Every structure is written in C-alpha cells, then in structure tokens.
Amino acid sequence: MQTSSRRWFGHGLYLVIMAALIAGVYFSGQKINYSWHWERLWPYVINTEPQDIIAQTDGTAVVSASGQLSITPDFGGSPQIVPEYDKLVARDGDLIFQGDTIARIEGWRFGPIAEGLWVTIKISFLSLIFSIILGVIFGLMRVAHGQVWRNLAVTYVEVIRGTPLLVQIFIVYFFIGTVFDLDRFTAGVAALSIFTGAYVAEIVRGGIQSVPPGQMEAARSLGMSYAKAMTYVVMPQAIKRTLPSLAGQFINLIKDSSLVSVISITDLTKAGREVVSGSFAPFEVWFTVAALYLLVTGSLSWAIQRLEKRLAASD
Amino acid sequence: MTKSIKQEVLIQARDVDKVFENGCHALKNVSLDIHRGEVVVIIGPSGSGKSTFLRTLNQLETISSGRIEIDGVHLADKSTDINKLREEVGMVFQSFNLFPHKTALGNVMLAPLKVLKRDKAEVEQEAKDLLYRVGLHERMGHYPSRLSGGQQQRVAIARSLAMKPKALLFDEPTSALDPEMVGEVLDVMKGLAKEGMTMVVVTHEMGFAREVADRVVFMEEGELVLEESPERFFNSEHPRLQRFLGQVL
Numbered sequence: 001m002q003t004s005s006r007r008w009f010g011h012g013l014y015l016v017i018m019a020a021l022i023a024g025v026y027f028s029g030q031k032i033n034y035s036w037h038w039e040r041l042w043p044y045v046i047n048t049e050p051q052d053i054i055a056q057t058d059g060t061a062v063v064s065a066s067g068q069l070s071i072t073p074d075f076g077g078s079p080q081i082v083p084e085y086d087k088l089v090a091r092d093g094d095l096i097f098q099g100d101t102i103a104r105i106e107g108w109r110f111g112p113i114a115e116g117l118w119v120t121i122k123i124s125f126l127s128l129i130f131s132i133i134l135g136v137i138f139g140l141m142r143v144a145h146g147q148v149w150r151n152l153a154v155t156y157v158e159v160i161r162g163t164p165l166l167v168q169i170f171i172v173y174f175f176i177g178t179v180f181d182l183d184r185f186t187a188g189v190a191a192l193s194i195f196t197g198a199y200v201a202e203i204v205r206g207g208i209q210s211v212p213p214g215q216m217e218a219a220r221s222l223g224m225s226y227a228k229a230m231t232y233v234v235m236p237q238a239i240k241r242t243l244p245s246l247a248g249q250f251i252n253l254i255k256d257s258s259l260v261s262v263i264s265i266t267d268l269t270k271a272g273r274e275v276v277s278g279s280f281a282p283f284e285v286w287f288t289v290a291a292l293y294l295l296v297t298g299s300l301s302w303a304i305q306r307l308e309k310r311l312a313a314s315d
Numbered sequence: 316m317t318k319s320i321k322q323e324v325l326i327q328a329r330d331v332d333k334v335f336e337n338g339c340h341a342l343k344n345v346s347l348d349i350h351r352g353e354v355v356v357i358i359g360p361s362g363s364g365k366s367t368f369l370r371t372l373n374q375l376e377t378i379s380s381g382r383i384e385i386d387g388v389h390l391a392d393k394s395t396d397i398n399k400l401r402e403e404v405g406m407v408f409q410s411f412n413l414f415p416h417k418t419a420l421g422n423v424m425l426a427p428l429k430v431l432k433r434d435k436a437e438v439e440q441e442a443k444d445l446l447y448r449v450g451l452h453e454r455m456g457h458y459p460s461r462l463s464g465g466q467q468q469r470v471a472i473a474r475s476l477a478m479k480p481k482a483l484l485f486d487e488p489t490s491a492l493d494p495e496m497v498g499e500v501l502d503v504m505k506g507l508a509k510e511g512m513t514m515v516v517v518t519h520e521m522g523f524a525r526e527v528a529d530r531v532v533f534m535e536e537g538e539l540v541l542e543e544s545p546e547r548f549f550n551s552e553h554p555r556l557q558r559f560l561g562q563v564l
Contacts, residue, residue, distance in 0.1 A: 217375055218412035218471075222426035222478055223402030232429055236416050314416050314458040 034283060041284045044111040044275045050087070050104040055096045056080050063092040069103055071096055113285075116271025117292050123188055123267060124254045124296070130193035131253065135200025140230065142205040153201065160198035166259055168195055173263045188260035196253045203245045207238030240311045247304040251297045258293075268292060325351045325482055325513050326372060326404075331381035333367055333537075341367045342378070343537040349482070352511045356524040359534035360559055365517045368534065369484050372515065373404040386481060402430060405475030409487040411467040413459040419446060419470045420455040423477045430478070438477075445473040449503050465496030469503055482513035489520060519563060525549060535559065 029036060043049060057080060059073040069088065071080040085103035090096055110118070141153035160168070172191040176182065182190065211234050219229035239246075261270035272289040276282045326349040333342035341364045349355050357365045370376040371383060374390055374397050383390040385400060414422050423442040427433050446452045449469035451462075459467055468488055475483055485504065489497040501523050508514060508527045518524065524531050524545060531548040533541040533556050541553050551557075 212410075212412070214408060214410055214412035215414065218406070218408060218414070219426075220398075221373055221375065221401055221404075221406035222474070223398050223430045224426065225398050228429055232425060233414055237414075240416065311416075314418075315460055 029283065036284065037279075037281050038284050040279045040281045041113075041275075041288060044279060044285075045113045045288070046108050047111045048108040050106050051109070052101045053082055053085060053103040053105065055090075055098055055100045055102050058097050061090040061092060061094040061096050061102060063088070071102065112266070112271045112275055113268070113288065113292070116266055116268040117296075119266060119271075120254070120257055120268040120293075121296060123185070123192065123260060123265070124257045126189045127192035127196060127253055127257065128250055130189065131196035131200050134193060134197030135204050136235075138197065138201035139204025139208065142201060143208050157198045157201055160195055161202075165191070165195050165256055166262065169259055169263060184260075184263050184265050188257075188263060188265050192253060192257055192260065195256070196249060199249050199252075200246065203242045203249060204238065206245075207242035208234055210241050211237045240308075243304055243308050243311070247301055250300055250304075254297050254300065255293065323351045324348045325353075325386055326515070327382075327384040328368075328372070329382045329384075331368070331371060331383060332379045333364070333371060333376060334379045341537050342371070344381075345534075345537075345539045347532065347539060347542070349513065349515060351481075351513055353529045354508045354514045354516065354527055355530050355532060356528040357515065357517045357532045357534060358519065358521070358524060358559075359540075360562070362536075363534045364537040365534045366486050369406075369486050369515060369517050372484055373401050373406055375406070398430075402426075402478050403481045405478060405480035405483045407468070407471050407475055407483065407485045407488050409490050411459070411464070411471045411491070413462075413467050413471055413474070415459050418456050418458055419451060419462065419466075419473075422459070422470055423474045426474070427477050442473070442477060445476050446470070448476075448506075449473045450499070463496060464492045465499045468492065468496075468500045472500075472503055472507075476507075482515065483507065485514065485516040485518065487517050487519070489518065521549075521560075521563070533559070 055071055057071065057073040057077070058075075059071040059079075062070050062072055062079070064070075069082040069085060069090070073079065082103055084105070086106040087104045088102075089104060090100070090102040096102060138153045138156055141149040142157070144150060144153075169188065169191040172194070173182075173184065173187040176190070177184075177187040208230075215233055215237065216229055219233040220226070224232070257267060258269040261267055261273070264270070266274070268289055272285050276285045279285060326347075328345060328347045331342050331345045332340075334340050343364075345364070345368055347355070347368075357369065359365045367376055371378050372385070378391070385404060388395055388400060390397075390400065413419075414425065417425060420439070420442055423445055424435075424438050427438045427441070428435060443452060443455065446455045449472055451466055451469055451473070454462060454466060459470070462470065472483075472488075488504070489500050492500065497520070501520065504514070504516070504523070505527055516523070516528075526545075528545050531543060531545050532539060533548070533553075535555055540555055541548065541551060543551060548556075549560075
C-alpha cells in the first residue's frame with residue numbers, strides 16, 4: 001500500500017524531473033545561440049494582421065455611391081475592382097501608384113499551420129472510418145467458414161503488413177491513382193485506410209476469437225442465423241474487448257498520416273516544413289507541430305476511453 | 316406417472332453415428348425416440364457421448380451417418396431451414412452462455428425481436444412474464460455478471476422459452492453450479508416438466524431422473540446401453556450401469 005505522503009512525494013519528484021527536462025531543452029537552445037521567437041509563429045497559426053489590398057496599376061481611385069472601390073488605370077485597360085474590404089485607405093479621386101495600399105481587410109484568417117492541422121484531422125478521420133469498414137469486412141472473412149475468404153483475408157493482411165506505408169502511398173498515388181485518376185487527397189486517404197484496415201482486421205479477428213464459442217452456439221440455438229449471431233451477439237462483445245488495441249491503432253493512423261506529405265498533401269507536417277522556411281523558427285515550429293499532433297491523438301484516446309467506460313456498464 | 320399417453324414421436328434419432336475429425340468415434344448407432352411431452356434423462360460417464368448426442372439434436376454437431384427427424388422434418392435434408400428448426404428446439408448449456416452485454420431482460424428479448432421480428436412491447440411483456448416464472452422478475456435489469464450461477468441458468472431457461480420451442484435440450488444444466496444453487500434450477504425444470512414441456516436432459520442428478528423422468532437412458536462409450544422407466548432403470552441389474560452407479564452414488 002502506498003501512503004498518501006509517498007504518493008505526493010512521487011508527484012513532486014515527477015514535476016522536478018519534468019522541469020529539469022524543459023530547462024535542459026531551453027539551455028541547449030541557449031548553448032547553440034538559438035534565439036527563440038515564439039511570436040513569429042503566431043501568424044502562421046492564426047493571422048490577425050489586417051491584410052493590405054495593393055494597387056496593381058497606376059491610376060485613379062473611384063469610390064462609387066454604394067461604396068465600391070475600383071482603380072481606373074491611367075493608360076487604359078480594365079479597372080481593378082476591389083470586391084470587399086473593411087477599411088478604405090485611398091479616397092475617391094486619389095492618384096494611385098502601383099504597389100500602394102488602397103484598402104485593408106480586418107479580422108483573422110487561419111494560417112498554414114491551422115490549415116495543415118485541419119487537413120490532418122480530415123484525412124485521419126476519413127481514413128479511420130474506411131479502415132474500420134475494411135477491418136471489419138476482412139476480420140469477418142478471416143474467421144469465415146469458406147476457405148477462399150480466409151485465403152483472401154490472409155493475403156491482404158500479410159501483403160499490407162509486410163510492406164512499408166511509404167511505399168504503399170507511392171503505389172496508390174502513382175499506380176492506382178493514375179489508373180483511376182485519383183486526386184492526391186483521395187489517394188492519401190485510400191493508402192492510409194488500406195494500411196490501417198489490415199491491422200484493424202487482425203484486431204477484429206482476435207476480438208471475435210476471444211469471444212467464447214458458447215456465445216455463438218447459444219445464439220445459433222435460439223434460431224439466429226450466422227450473420228445475426230455475429231451482429232447482435234459476437235461483434236458487440238468483440239468490439240468492446242478490442243477497443244484498447246483499436247485506440248492504439250487509430251493513434252498510429254493519425255501519426256502515420258504525416259507520411260502523406262510525400263505526395264504533396266499539405267497536412268500538418270508539410271505545413272510545418274513550409275512554415276520553417278518562411279519563419280526561420282524551426283524549433284518553435286516543430287515543437288508546435290508535435291504539440292498539435294499530441295492534441296489530436298490525446299482527444300481521440302480520451303474519446304475512446306469514454307466509450308470504454310460506457311460499455312463497461314455490463315461488467 | 317400419471318401423464319397422458321405419449322404416442323406422438325417428436326424427436327426421432329435412428330442409427331446416429333458421429334466420428335470427429337480427430338478420429339474419435341463419439342456416437343455409435345444411437346437410436347432414440349422422444350415423444351411429445353416426455354422427459355428423457357440421459358446419464359452416463361463423461362466422454363460417453365451423451366452431450367454430443369444432445370448437440371446433434373439441434374445440429375450444433377453434424378452427424379456422420381444416420382437420421383434425425385424433428386416433428387417430421389429431417390435435419391440432414393438440404394431443404395431444411397436449420398435456423399427455423401433451432402427456433403423449435405431450445406438448448407440450455409452447462410456454462411449458461413448468457414449474452415454478457417445484455418441485461419437479463421435483454422437476453423430473453425433478443426431472439427424474439429431479432430429472429431421473429433415481433434413487436435417490442437409484446438415481447439417485453441412476455442419476457443417479463445417468463446422471468447417472473449423462473450423467479451427473477453426483480454432482477455431483470457441486471458447484467459449476467461451481477462447474477463449468481465443459479466440465477467444465470469434460470470435466465471438462460473427463460474431465454475430458451477421465449478422462442479416457444481417444441482422441445483428443450485438441457486446439457487448438464489446444473490454441473491457448473493455451486494451445490495446450494497442446484498435446487499433452484501431443478502425446481503424450474505420440474506415446473507416445466509409438469510406443464511408438459513418435452514425435455515431431453517443430460518445430467519448427473521439422479522434424484523431428478525428418479526423423480527421427473529419418464530424414461531432414463533444410460534450411455535457409455537458412444538453407445539446407448541439401456542433405456543428404461545426410472546423405476547426399472549434404477550433397479551436394473553445391468554452390469555455396466557451397476558458399475559457406473561456404483562461410482563457416482
């Protein structure tokens with residue numbers, strides 16, 4: 001039995017160790033004369049700076065009665081019309097030179113990192129759904145009575161598990177993607193779903209086989225067909241048993257989604273790479289990217305834990 | 316026994332042979348008629364094939380040769396809908412096999428809802444009545460993990476009854492129970508027998524056999540050795556039966 005004071009001592013020691021680690025990171029930065037610029041990062045996440053609208057030609061500003069701004073070029077050609085703005089800089093009749101700020105748009109926009117995060121969430125979510133579908137189908141085939149189903153399922157699982165995801169992404173994008181004319185995003189989702197589906201299939205198979213055979217027999221002896229017995233009796237129990245391993249697999253899926261940046265999908269990782277070259281703040285960017293991945297995986301694992309608790313009602 | 320004359324054969328097994336894939340010859344030429352409303356108790360040492368025989372009666376085991384007919388329908392016929400047939404022959408297992416993710420009430424309701432696709436309110440009322448009948452109406456909201464072995468087995472019996480079967484098969488229903496819970500399950504079974512349910516019971520409960528059975532069957536090494544009324548059965552001088560009874564009594 002742990003006494004309360006020992007437990008608090010443990011917590012305290014943990015905090016000290018964590019503080020030491022963070023200090024270690026900070027001083028290593030100092031040692032290589034790294035100057036931290038967290039503030040540079042912010043506009044790449046959410047940009048609150050007003051956006052300038054620049055004149056494209058020399059000309060005269062015209063503000064119509066309804067407030068629409070346009071520039072009439074001095075030397076002919078079609079006028080530059082500004083569709084929307086929040087604040088006028090140029091006034092009606094002003095002489096404008098190319099490159100002048102003529103109006104501003106206020107408010108905020110998502111920066112590349114936030115947009116990358118959104119792509120990562122979208123691609124992970126879609127792949128998760130499809131990998132569950134693939135995993136359940138092939139998991140059921142793996143325990144089916146027909147030999148042909150079992151062989152097909154084993155082949156799928158072994159081929160996918162035995163080759164690197166990176167190679168699969170290239171094959172899906174360059175081969176399958178060319179044959180079926182898939183765009184990058186679809187190819188990325190397909191590759192991730194097929195890859196994760198193989199692991200989910202194995203987890204589902206394990207789950208089904210962990211349900212005592214008496215459950216199937218009891219269901220069948222009540223007149224249920226194989227499909228009904230699977231749907232209402234075996235699968236609900238199997239899914240419950242496999243939730244912890246499924247959670248691990250889906251967390252892997254989110255992390256693996258970073259590999260789709262190789263086919264030029266601007267996910268969180270690729271956005272990070274681009275922002276590093278624009279902001280010259282690599283440490284800040286990569287720490288932020290890591291923290292955002294942690295946020296997504298953490299939320300998922302929290303959600304699955306909630307689900308596990310709810311399903312534990314019958315324990 | 317003062318039951319009505321049971322002429323009509325409900326379950327008929329003829330020359331049933333079963334050889335498992337590993338070569339084990341589990342059933343050798345077993346023939347048995349079970350009449351409507353009759354209670355047949357099968358006893359025998361473990362490994363005698365009595366559970367295997369019971370399981371062939373609703374096709375949980377296939378047979379290697381021979382013939383099984385239930386209410387005039389051949390089990391082995393390709394045209395026989397085995398699911399339909401299983402609806403009519405309920406089974407109660409040694410290890411209860413309740414569905415752990417459903418409450419007692421949910422266990423009883425599942426098959427009528429999903430197999431017969433009956434109206435939910437109606438099914439629920441019937442399920443409650445059944446649980447009342449086995450004395451568990453106060454526990455219908457409990458999950459199996461919160462029920463004792465005896466209670467679980469009674470729910471399992473109610474679950475089988477919910478499909479309104481023509482016959483019930485019991486595979487050592489009290490063998491996994493603590494001694495003090497055996498009685499409550501046997502009482503439910505006795506009640507069913509009194510109501511005229513056709514029952515085939517594999518058990519080691521000699522008292523139950525003596526008291527409730529219309530016929531007692533002794534099996535050993537895959538063979539049906541003896542088939543008698545209880546009075547004559549327990550007074551039989553058959554040497555193999557004597558040896559077995561000497562071991563268990």
